Amino acid sequence: MDHRFSGRHAPLLRRLSIVGTLSEEQIAAISALPLTVRKVNAGQEIVRQGDRPTQSCLIIDGLACRFKIIGQGARQIFSYHIAGDIPDLQSMYIERMDHSLSTLSAAMVGYIPHRALEHLMQTQPAVARMLWRDALIDGAIFREWMCNIGRRSALARISHLLCELVTRYRAVGLADLTKENSVIIPLPMTQAELGDAQGLSIVHVSRVIKQLKTLGLISISRRTLTVLDWAQLQQVGDFDTDYLHLRDEPQLS
Amino acid sequence: MDHRFSGRHAPLLRRLSIVGTLSEEQIAAISALPLTVRKVNAGQEIVRQGDRPTQSCLIIDGLACRFKIIGQGARQIFSYHIAGDIPDLQSMYIERMDHSLSTLSAAMVGYIPHRALEHLMQTQPAVARMLWRDALIDGAIFREWMCNIGRRSALARISHLLCELVTRYRAVGLADLTKENSVIIPLPMTQAELGDAQGLSIVHVSRVIKQLKTLGLISISRRTLTVLDWAQLQQVGDFDTDYLHLRDEPQLS
DNA sequence: CGCCGGTTTGAAGAATTTCAAAGGGAGTGG
DNA sequence: CCACTCCCTTTGAAATTCTTCAAACCGGCG
Numbered sequence: 001m002d003h004r005f006s007g008r009h010a011p012l013l014r015r016l017s018i019v020g021t022l023s024e025e026q027i028a029a030i031s032a033l034p035l036t037v038r039k040v041n042a043g044q045e046i047v048r049q050g051d052r053p054t055q056s057c058l059i060i061d062g063l064a065c066r067f068k069i070i071g072q073g074a075r076q077i078f079s080y081h082i083a084g085d086i087p088d089l090q091s092m093y094i095e096r097m098d099h100s101l102s103t104l105s106a107a108m109v110g111y112i113p114h115r116a117l118e119h120l121m122q123t124q125p126a127v128a129r130m131l132w133r134d135a136l137i138d139g140a141i142f143r144e145w146m147c148n149i150g151r152r153s154a155l156a157r158i159s160h161l162l163c164e165l166v167t168r169y170r171a172v173g174l175a176d177l178t179k180e181n182s183v184i185i186p187l188p189m190t191q192a193e194l195g196d197a198q199g200l201s202i203v204h205v206s207r208v209i210k211q212l213k214t215l216g217l218i219s220i221s222r223r224t225l226t227v228l229d230w231a232q233l234q235q236v237g238d239f240d241t242d243y244l245h246l247r248d249e250p251q252l253s
Numbered sequence: 254m255d256h257r258f259s260g261r262h263a264p265l266l267r268r269l270s271i272v273g274t275l276s277e278e279q280i281a282a283i284s285a286l287p288l289t290v291r292k293v294n295a296g297q298e299i300v301r302q303g304d305r306p307t308q309s310c311l312i313i314d315g316l317a318c319r320f321k322i323i324g325q326g327a328r329q330i331f332s333y334h335i336a337g338d339i340p341d342l343q344s345m346y347i348e349r350m351d352h353s354l355s356t357l358s359a360a361m362v363g364y365i366p367h368r369a370l371e372h373l374m375q376t377q378p379a380v381a382r383m384l385w386r387d388a389l390i391d392g393a394i395f396r397e398w399m400c401n402i403g404r405r406s407a408l409a410r411i412s413h414l415l416c417e418l419v420t421r422y423r424a425v426g427l428a429d430l431t432k433e434n435s436v437i438i439p440l441p442m443t444q445a446e447l448g449d450a451q452g453l454s455i456v457h458v459s460r461v462i463k464q465l466k467t468l469g470l471i472s473i474s475r476r477t478l479t480v481l482d483w484a485q486l487q488q489v490g491d492f493d494t495d496y497l498h499l500r501d502e503p504q505l506s
Numbered sequence: 507c508g509c510c511g512g513t514t515t516g517a518a519g520a521a522t523t524t525c526a527a528a529g530g531g532a533g534t535g536g
Numbered sequence: 537c538c539a540c541t542c543c544c545t546t547t548g549a550a551a552t553t554c555t556t557c558a559a560a561c562c563g564g565c566g
Binding site for chain 2: 066068070071074075076078090093094096098099129132133135136137138139140142143144145146147149150151152156198199238242243245
């Protein structure tokens with residue numbers, strides 16, 4: 001983990017440094033991005049479908065998700081976003097939002113004007129490349145979720161999702177370890193929100209999670225996930241980190 | 254429809270002109286892209302998961318799809334690609350393919366070296382912007398498919414997919430009309446391939462298509478789809494063109 | 507004419523949803 | 537500090553959607 005980063009831009013710097021190596025100049029340029037920080041409660045819509053934003057959101061702390069409400073009120077969640085993510089970077093290039101962005105926990109959100117981002121991308125092409133790479137990885141995650149929802153069992157889906165979250169939290173240094181080397185990450189979303197992400201009903205999510213607990217693979221308490229058997233959880237979830245395109249694959253013992 | 258376009262680059266030019274307006278200079282620059290054209294049979298893998306391509310593929314004619322094989326042989330198709338699409342543009346920025354690209358019909362495929370694309374994007378920033386926009390729309394389609402697979406009934410899923418294909422074929426001028434103003438598009442894929450796209454079994458796809466025929470919404474013959482009741486098909490499929498971000502929404506009577 | 511891949515059909519089975527109700531747990535107000 | 541409340545989770549039972557299996561059918565092509 002890089003300790004050069006501090007302040008409100010730190011999560012973004014950490015995030016980008018898993019995509020590529022940042023020079024001092026680039027770090028300075030990113031740190032100079034104007035950032036209007038706001039504290040947001042859980043369950044607030046930050047950007048709405050149909051909006052034409054002139055700024056993008058950096059998640060500084062907490063959990064957010066992108067989603068769309070379809071037909072008779074069903075919700076599909078497309079992605080979860082943790083500290084360092086810019087979930088709506090694409091609004092720079094696609095004016096009209098075709099989905100919404102919402103917090104799932106209390107969160108710190110920083111707003112960056114598109115103008116500033118454009119200037120950054122013009123003056124620091126290497127950073128632009130990182131941001132684009134990031135957007136493409138975003139798409140890779142969508143594809144993997146399609147595999148989940150379309151072709152995996154409910155048990156595999158939830159396991160896979162938990163594996164992804166663990167891997168992403170670890171990548172940005174936000175996962176903790178127990179004495180026994182079990183990984184701990186925040187899991188602030190409700191089971192309804194897990195279901196909306198993986199195309200499952202609340203009831204079934206509950207049953208599947210119970211099964212994972214019974215199998216001794218995980219435990220959950222106080223909105224916190226502990227992975228008790230990482231190897232097994234990966235296997236049940238048919239999980240392979242490839243699609244996350246991490247530069248240095250973090251290895252778990 | 255723009256008639257300035259001819260030759261093997263024409264499908265790409267038509268495709269980009271639905272994203273933005275092309276100047277003569279841009280048309281010239283795109284037409285100058287080196288293009289190695291190959292005729293490919295149906296069902297051939299063009300790019301494989303794990304590859305590190307140095308060129309990207311332009312679909313000049315025919316149908317292709319991106320997909321991944323998971324777990325015990327199940328296949329998830331992520332997207333269909335018609336003439337003018339560059340399905341693996343992203344391999345310029347993400348070295349290692351996390352999925353495969355395959356033809357679904359006999360096709361003409363043009364290979365463009367990444368180097369040439371990079372040069373184009375550097376010298377024609379507006380074209381670069383269009384290509385990026387295109388990549389982001391790609392992601393928007395993934396998201397809509399997630400809604401389909403995760404939250405819509407089988408009948409709605411198939412209807413929605415057919416609506417999308419009709420809309421995309423129309424956008425690039427590849428849809429025909431009957432005397433009665435019904436839209437006709439190619440539908441070369443098998444029902445197994447439709448199922449793999451929408452997370453359904455062959456059997457169920459067959460039943461759903463039968464139902465759509467019985468309802469009088471569509472007819473299919475000789476790998477060709479005729480939409481008999483566009484309004485109704487859209488409604489059944491909960492279809493809204495928003496997510497395709499077309500510049501000029503093509504209106505159907 | 508016969509083959510072959512793809513489609514259709516029927517029947518049985520599995521996974522998941524829906525409905526309904528009870529059970530917890532964390533924060534709030536008395 | 538207790539009791540209440542609200543939201544979330546859990547459980548059971550019935551219903552539904554979709555899958556699987558198996559077999560027949562169909563249409564284009566050699």
